[in-house]
Amino acid sequence: MVRRIWGCILLGFCCLCYADGLTISVSHGQTIHTMVANRTIFLADPSVADLTTNNSNIIYISAKKVGTTTLYVVDLHGIVEMKTPIHVVNDVDELKEAISQIAPHENIQVVSTASNNVMLTGEVSSPDVAAHIEALAQNTMTNQGGSGGGGGKVLNFMRISKPAQIYLQVKVVELERDISHWLGLNDWSALYQSGSFGIFAASTMGIGTAAQMAAGAAGATTTTGIGSATWNINALIDAMDQNQLLTVLAEPNLTAMSGSKATFLAGGEFPILVPQGNISGSTTVEYKKFGVFLEFVPTLIEGDLINLKVRTQVSQLSTENQVELSGFLVPSLTTRTAETTIQQHSGQSFEIAGLLQNNIRDVIRKIPGLGDIPVLGQLFKSHNYTENKTELVIIVTPYLVKPSDQPLATPLDGISLKALDRTAYNHLVPNSYIME
Known part of the structure; x- marks a missing residue:
């Protein structure tokens, strides 16, 4: 009787030990002790684990x-013991060891x-370290039959201790087509074909043909040049602007x-009438957006190398397929989209050209008010653009920026002026007040 009581106590203790279950890594094992030798044991899903x-x-x-x-462990009387x-989870010991070696x-x-x-959690020093650790985890899971084999994923919840910020300098310019003669390019149209998207590095403008320039754009550097002379692309654009070349x-x-x-978004919105079905x-x-829509997703890879996903969508108003609602003509939209991914260092530039089709010039004459929309309105008003002498070009230059650890100050911070001087300064500079 005493032995039976002790057996029940030990059985209850054993059940409590495994109440939350067992967690075992793939290709690993575990032993379980029971109180009864003569019993029936089985697994609900033998494909997950084996027992002996x-x-x-x-x-x-x-x-x-x-x-x-x-x-399940069942005794001779059919009672579930x-x-x-x-x-069963992935074996992460190998992954932990690899992470400790590379980081x-x-x-x-x-x-x-x-x-x-x-799941990857914790704090890392830079995005490239996080990317390396995530790639290592993906590779380890693939080798174990997880991600890519068993449908598993690497869940990246790592935080960056000092998040990187990318500053994108965008210039939307109207560029003279015959500027190719000044740059020594004989076939500018090969680079800027109206109506077709073109995304390339704006860096290798040298003596030669545009086709040669386009072919070498992928390996371009951050400057432009003719012969041995080189310029920063943004400085070159500013110089062209001052000389009315663009x-x-x-x-x-x-x-x-x-x-x-x-x-x-370089464009605007136009109103359309939407019938209400419940009221006769x-x-x-309702306002619909149109114009040139740019979407950038910059990611710092390593050092100052930036991976930039670029999505361009051009929506143009068209008189084709326009409809009449309540006596008003509602134009249609023609939309084109392009996506690409490029890698370049901080300070390097790339250009997007050939965004607008030739028929946009006819649409400008047919639809009033297009000259009043932001950015593109100035382009549509341009006589040279309507005469097909200029092209819309967008130049993007990403920069890696870091916040200052020290408080920023203006040149006037810390200056103490006498009452008379302070009054005179406040009078000369409206809306500016210097206090002691």
Whole structure:
């Protein structure tokens, strides 16, 4: 009787030990002790793990693949002695060791889940370190049959201790087509074909043909030149602007965190009438955007190397397929989209050209008010553009910027002026007041 009581107590203690289940890595094993030797044991899903026993009180569990199953132990009377969840997860010991070798000073935690995922948490010093660790985790899971084999994913929850910020300097310019003669390019149209997207590095403008320039654009450097002379592309644009060789239509400056999105719209909105189905004859006004829409996603890779995803969408008003609603003509939209990914160092530039089709010039004459929209309105008013003598070009230069650790100050900070001098200064400079 005493032995039976002690057996029940030990059985209850054993069940409590495994109440939360067991977690085993793939290709690893675990032993489970039971109180009854003569019993029936089985797994709900034998494809996840194997079990063996030597008719003693010990059960050997070996993990086969990522997943979850349940171990049942039933005694001779059909009573369930034990019901224990078995969680099989990826083996992350190898990954932890590899991370400690390539990034010994980073605080990274690696957790494997029963859903075949690996979570990366902690804080790293730079985005390129985070990218290397994530790539290492992806490769390790693939070798284990996880990501790409078993559907598992690497969940990146790592934080950057000092997040990188990318400053995008954008110049929207109207460029003279015959400027190729000044630059020594014989075939400018090969580079800027109206109506076709072109994205390339704006750096190798030298003596030669535009086709040669386009072919070498992928390996371009950050400057332009003729012979041995070189310029920074933005300085060259400013010089051309001063000499009326081009017109700068807009200079938006965008700043985005590494991996975040920055957008810019050169265009406007036009109203359309939308009938209301529930009220007879009732309409509302809805505004649709049109123009040149740019979307940038800059990501700092390593050092000052920036990976830049560029998405360009051009929506042009068209008189084709226009409809009439309540006596008003509503123009249609023609939309074209291009996406690309480029890599360049901080301070290097690339250009986007050939955005607008030739028929936009006919649309300008047919649809009033296009000359009043921001940025593109000035282009549409240009006589040279309507005469097909100029081209719309967008030049983008990303810069890696870092916030200052020291408080920023103006040149006037810390200046102490006498009352008379302060009064005179405030009188000479309206809306500026210097206090002691």
